[in-house]
Amino acid sequence: MDRIDGLRAFVAVVDSGSFTRAGQRLGISNKLVSKYVAALESQQGVTLLNRTTRSLSLTPAGTRYLGAARRVLSAVEELDAEARAEEGALTGRLRVTAPVTFGEMFAAELTRDFLADHPALSIDLHLTDRYVDLAGEGFDLALRIGVLADSSLIARRIGMTETWVVGSPDYLARRGRPTHPDDLRQHENIRDSNAAMPHRASFVVAGKVVGVALPGRITVNSAQAVRRLVLAGDGLALTPSFVVAEDVAAGRLERLLPDCAAPMLDIQALYLPQPFVPPRVSSYLDHLRARLGPLLQTAPPRDS
Structure with a gap:
């Protein structure tokens, strides 16, 4: 076994927490990862990893060895990069x-x-x-x-x-068009749970920051699902502009409160x-x- 292969396998197991995930990361089987780590331990004459059927953990020797292993692999990577620098080849x-x-x-x-x-x-x-x-x-x-x-x-x-407030023509015909961020409190808001604060938003109005609650019955962890619900007329949404720019351009959705700056993301x-x-x-x-x-x-x- 090449010692570098052993070092790569050992570090990958530590970083990923399992031989299986380490194998996926390295593109080899988990059995080969285990073989590389065992060979490395045999070469060093120490046990680097405590293994049970449920978990893996570093031994004291493994903890000391890990930092040096990372430095060696980093140096090898740098040498490889230097060797390919003239050709600009990435592998x-x-x-x-x-x-x-x-x-x-x-x-x-x-x-x-x-x-x-x-x-x-x-x-x-x-x-x-x-x-x-x-x-x-x-x-x-x-x-x-x-x-x-x-x-x-x-x-x-x-x-x-940018983030835009958008709604469908059908929804706006039924519920009215907000003219100030505070008006969003009176509407159904489709919230994206991937946002930092899905239930609140901040706008700049006349140079002042205005914080607004976004009440609503639907919160979903998908920007595309938010878009589809707004297209269906189920509510308004505050969403990244790139998600809905094509719909706004085509008239399927309307951009609201364009003069009230919403957060840049x-x-x-x-x-x-x-x-x-x-x-x-x-x-x-x-x-x-x-x-x-x-x-x-x-x-x-x-x-x-």
């Missing part, structure tokens, strides 16, 4: 997670463009509105929209989007803190920053 696999609606509209195209420039690279794009554990599930990057909870992850802004890429950011990660970040802005300005059409 390996990049695992990215993104929200479903955003991913369907933009991340897939951004990924396709990137792969066209780097034929030796592969990308695993996982779309979910769930907040994934990057270390535990073996992801290199997570794309997120809006205010982020405090964490140890490194965040890089790759774009911004950061679109951010998050990754684990590490002494050396792999070139495939830093290059993909640069690609996102350069390409996302123009795409947001010309949001693609979607099925109604």
Whole structure:
């Protein structure tokens, strides 16, 4: 066994919490991961991991060894990057997670463009509105929209989007059109639970921040589901502009309160803190920053 393979397997098991997830992360079987770790322990003459049928944990020796293993792998990655610097070749696999609606509209195209420039690279794009554990599930990057909870992850802004209040012509004919953010208290609001505060919103009116409650009977963890409910006339919604821009342009929805500034939302890429950011990660970040802005300005059409 190559010792580097053993180090990679050991670190992947620690980061993901299981041999199975480590194997998925490395693209090998869990049995091979177990074999690599056992061989590494035999070479070192120490037990690095406590194994039970229900859990894994680091031994004291494993805790001491982990930091050195990460430094060695980081150095190897840096050497590989230096060796390929002149050719600009990126290799390996990049695992990215993104929200479903955003991913369907933009991340897939951004990924396709990137792969066209780097034929030796592969990308695993996982779309979910769930907040994934990057270390535990073996992801290199997570794309997120809006205010982020405090964490140890490194965040890089790759774009911004407006939030719009929208409603269908049918709903507005029945319930009336709000002319001030306070009027939203008298309406049915379809809330997206992915928002930082789905039951409240802030607007800037005449230079002052106005906080407004958003009452409603439906809260759902999907921007696309919010859009469909608003199209059906079930209520109003405060949603990222790219989700509904095509519907507003086509007259299926109306943008409301355009003179009352709603929050701008950061679109951010998050990754684990590490002494050396792999070139495939830093290059993909640069690609996102350069390409996302123009795409947001010309949001693609979607099925109604």
